[in-house]
Amino acid sequence: MAEKRTEDGLGSDMPRSGLALLALGLPVTLLFGLTLWAPFASVTFLGIRGSIWCLFACAPATSLCLLACNRLFGTQGKGRGKGTP
Amino acid sequence: MIPAFVTIIAASLLLALFSKRGHAHQGAKEFFTASGQFGAVLFFFLSVGETYSVTSMLGFPGGVYAKGGDFITWFFGYILLAAPVLYCVGPVIWRAGVLYGAATIPDFFRSHFDSRALELVMAGSAILLLVPVGTTQFMGLKIVLASLDLPVAPVVLLALAGGMAFLYVVIAGLRASAFVAILKDVLMLSAILLVSGVAIAHWHIDGGQAGGGQVGGAAALAASAPAGSDHKGLVFALSTMVLQAAGFAMIPQTWAFLFSARDPGAIRRAQVVSPLYLLLFPLLMCVAYFARFHGLQPPQPDFVFITTAQALLPEWMVGVVLATITLSGLVLLSSVCLAISPLVTRNIVSGLNEAGQRRWAKVVTALYILLSIIGTEVSGKFIVTLNNIFYFGIAQSLPAFFAALFLPRVGARAVILGMGAGYATAFWVYLAAIDVGGLNAGLVGLVLNSAVMLTAAALHPRREAATLLTRLRAAPSLPSHG
Numbered sequence A: 001m002a003e004k005r006t007e008d009g010l011g012s013d014m015p016r017s018g019l020a021l022l023a024l025g026l027p028v029t030l031l032f033g034l035t036l037w038a039p040f041a042s043v044t045f046l047g048i049r050g051s052i053w054c055l056f057a058c059a060p061a062t063s064l065c066l067l068a069c070n071r072l073f074g075t076q077g078k079g080r081g082k083g084t085p
Numbered sequence B: 001m002i003p004a005f006v007t008i009i010a011a012s013l014l015l016a017l018f019s020k021r022g023h024a025h026q027g028a029k030e031f032f033t034a035s036g037q038f039g040a041v042l043f044f045f046l047s048v049g050e051t052y053s054v055t056s057m058l059g060f061p062g063g064v065y066a067k068g069g070d071f072i073t074w075f076f077g078y079i080l081l082a083a084p085v086l087y088c089v090g091p092v093i094w095r096a097g098v099l100y101g102a103a104t105i106p107d108f109f110r111s112h113f114d115s116r117a118l119e120l121v122m123a124g125s126a127i128l129l130l131v132p133v134g135t136t137q138f139m140g141l142k143i144v145l146a147s148l149d150l151p152v153a154p155v156v157l158l159a160l161a162g163g164m165a166f167l168y169v170v171i172a173g174l175r176a177s178a179f180v181a182i183l184k185d186v187l188m189l190s191a192i193l194l195v196s197g198v199a200i201a202h203w204h205i206d207g208g209q210a211g212g213g214q215v216g217g218a219a220a221l222a223a224s225a226p227a228g229s230d231h232k233g234l235v236f237a238l239s240t241m242v243l244q245a246a247g248f249a250m251i252p253q254t255w256a257f258l259f260s261a262r263d264p265g266a267i268r269r270a271q272v273v274s275p276l277y278l279l280l281f282p283l284l285m286c287v288a289y290f291a292r293f294h295g296l297q298p299p300q301p302d303f304v305f306i307t308t309a310q311a312l313l314p315e316w317m318v319g320v321v322l323a324t325i326t327l328s329g330l331v332l333l334s335s336v337c338l339a340i341s342p343l344v345t346r347n348i349v350s351g352l353n354e355a356g357q358r359r360w361a362k363v364v365t366a367l368y369i370l371l372s373i374i375g376t377e378v379s380g381k382f383i384v385t386l387n388n389i390f391y392f393g394i395a396q397s398l399p400a401f402f403a404a405l406f407l408p409r410v411g412a413r414a415v416i417l418g419m420g421a422g423y424a425t426a427f428w429v430y431l432a433a434i435d436v437g438g439l440n441a442g443l444v445g446l447v448l449n450s451a452v453m454l455t456a457a458a459l460h461p462r463r464e465a466a467t468l469l470t471r472l473r474a475a476p477s478l479p480s481h482g
Helices: A017-037 A050-056 A058-072 B002-019 B028-036 B040-051 B054-066 B069-100 B105-113 B116-146 B154-172 B174-210 B214-224 B231-248 B252-260 B264-293 B301-312 B315-348 B354-378 B383-406 B412-431 B441-459 B468-474
Strands: none
Touching (some): A017 A050, A017 A058, A017 B069, A017 B231, A050 A058, A050 B069, A058 B069, A058 B264, B002 B174, B002 B315, B028 B174, B028 B252, B040 B069, B040 B174, B040 B264, B040 B315, B054 B116, B054 B301, B054 B315, B069 B105, B069 B231, B069 B252, B069 B264, B069 B468, B105 B116, B105 B252, B105 B315, B116 B154, B116 B301, B116 B383, B116 B412, B154 B174, B154 B354, B174 B252, B174 B301, B174 B315, B231 B383, B231 B441, B252 B315, B301 B315, B315 B354, B383 B412, B383 B441, B383 B468, B412 B441
16 A cells, blocks of 8 residues: 655655654753752652652653654554555 | 573573564565564564663663762653654654665665765774673673672673573574563563562661661762762753764664664654653662662672662572563673674675675674673773763764755765764763863764864765755655565
């Protein structure tokens, strides 16, 4: 099955500027923001500063962000993007 | 301890043999990249097998134990950001691979820039940078195997471990790595959950006695932790995050994994889940802090995870933990061997047929393993330092990739000049310990690399060229890898 081409001639799974802004920009902003801001630095849990625990919260947040990108911009159908000419 | 260890390693070998079922006659591309047949699940296990190796299991808690705050920030940060980077760039690389029939990074650059010289530069530099990766894994394996307390010389145990990695490669190429990676990840998840869970459970019991009260003891530890969030430390953490996350997309084995994906959607789906794997890092951190808080004394910082496991778990479970860490090293070693072999058999030596590529790949694999073992025996450096050298070198091909994407006037000569300047600057800044305000040496090299490349391209622009995106638009609908 031949793949569907988009208006700009690229495959539908190729990154566009909106996708790059959201998929890259949001996690970078979140991670840098939390690193610089270092919230709850004076609070400790198991001897570990609160700011470091906050940093780890970026992992599920990034996952959610990429999931949102997949819903908004990505192809949903398994196998799209392949196919012989 | 030993029976549990041997059982798991033997199971991994059986799994490697199982992976070959239905793929008895492998061509070179099937051997190196599984001919683009992996769906999102196998692709996910293969790519996390690369990310969560001995460096993560031993190096991360070791670094936390020895260095604290800023180390956590950049180590966690770059692996996290690598997921969105691959989410965006992965499909482009996949399509570029199909367009040019590429199985390696130098394949792509040779075809795009139409330059054999650039192919040799890319292949040569990638090979040199991959040598420390093997050494890093063997350094970790040396720590693990020493913990088995066997009456055998360490170098013999390392040779046996190297033999295992070689067997994975010989049995089924990348397919074996992917299947063993599944076992490794299931075990790794269990081992980290187990050690950290038991550590946290003991924290409440012992911490009150040893630390003079849980809250007071923990607060004292936090205050004494070598976090050092000074300005330079912060600049280093942020610049290292950016460099290594972007550099992740230029790792030779990352390209091999991307080419193994069935379609770009499989790459995207795997990257959506990938950050969740990082939730293991707080658990590893707890193990390191537990060791500090409870006065455990590992012989070296990188021993901290094993020392904690030995202090808390029964002996047979320690055997399982040691086998898991060994597998994590072996999976990465086998995939690095599969990345380095085609660099030699396809890019350095050109003109080999499929059978020749596979045959010589085995010779290269054996040589690489041998060289890595020798490197382990002569190098006493800290694991994470080697990791840094790898990344600031590997990231120097980023400007060339962006030029291929967006700048049609940049030719091979400009790329080679830029890379030369980038490598020279990065290594000079690093080795001479030049103060650049805390910036990662690789990022400094990257800036100079880009400046030299753009200047050279402005002076001698490439003619009759098109960007990768233009070529992808002009190409007919693409088949998959294979």
